[in-house]
Amino acid sequence: MSKIVNPKVEQKRPTKAFSRPASKLPDAPTAAALRIRPVRRDDLNAVIEMDAMVTGITKRNYWNSLYRRYADAVATGQHFLVATAGNEVIGFVIGEVRDWEFGSPPCGWVFAIDVRPDARLLGAATQLLQAICQRFKRTGVSKVRTLLSRENTLILSFFRSQGMMIGPFIPLEMDLDH
Numbered sequence: 624m625s626k627i628v629n630p631k632v633e634q635k636r637p638t639k640a641f642s643r644p645a646s647k648l649p650d651a652p653t654a655a656a657l658r659i660r661p662v663r664r665d666d667l668n669a670v671i672e673m674d675a676m677v678t679g680i681t682k683r684n685y686w687n688s689l690y691r692r693y694a695d696a697v698a699t700g701q702h703f704l705v706a707t708a709g710n711e712v713i714g715f716v717i718g719e720v721r722d723w724e725f726g727s728p729p730c731g732w733v734f735a736i737d738v739r740p741d742a743r744l745l746g747a748a749t750q751l752l753q754a755i756c757q758r759f760k761r762t763g764v765s766k767v768r769t770l771l772s773r774e775n776t777l778i779l780s781f782f783r784s785q786g787m788m789i790g791p792f793i794p795l796e797m798d799l800d801h
């Protein structure tokens with residue numbers, strides 16, 4: 624019987640075609656320097672700045688309201704975590720456990736994850752995702768989901784690298800006429 628060869632296993636992983644932007648942090652962060660912890664009120668400016676850098680829109684009211692809803696809501700399955708390197712906040716993740724949404728048993732949802740451009744490819748987002756998934760697991764859920772923009776291949780590459788696959792739902796939408 625001939626041996627079945629899985630090319631994914633046999634082939635050497637291609638060399639990365641991307642490189643890390645030069646860090647503007649005083650001491651360029653290393654993976655070992657990264658810490659993950661719940662957000663604090665004085666982290667908010669860094670989070671707002673990071674989001675504005677990625678989306679081009681400063682949404683101070685939105686972030687203040689998210690902070691109020693998520694920062695102290697661990698008991699209800701809501702999490703807002705930051706990644707730090709030294710005293711700098713360099714990334715964040717937000718998510719929650721939602722019960723029976725879309726008819727599915729309770730599961731974790733990640734709805735925002737961002738890492739500052741000059742601190743990427745150090746594993747910060749990986750650590751943030753692992754940290755929030757551990758918290759989801761503690762509440763007994765065994766599945767994590769997210770939604771992302773079809774055009775955002777960066778975030779898609781990241782989630783795929785973490786083992787996420789296409790789920791059983793399809794998003795639908797329509798314009799509401801006024």
Ligand SMILES: CC(C)(COP(=O)(O)OP(=O)(O)OC[C@H]1O[C@@H](n2cnc3c(N)ncnc32)[C@H](O)[C@@H]1OP(=O)(O)O)[C@@H](O)C(=O)NCCC(=O)NCCS
Pocket residue numbers: 641677734735736737738739742743744745746747748749750775777778780781782784
């Ligand atoms: C996606 C993002 C969170 C990744 O953060 P990060 O800290 O650099 O990610 P990690 O270092 O943990 O990378 C983990 C894996 O993701 C994949 N990945 C990360 N950046 C990548 C890139 N630029 N190209 C291809 N794959 C990439 C790789 O597989 C990587 O593993 P590897 O380094 O062993 O190859 C970050 O690039 C980001 O904030 N992008 C903007 C996010 C965004 O658009 N948010 C709005 C919607 S929520």
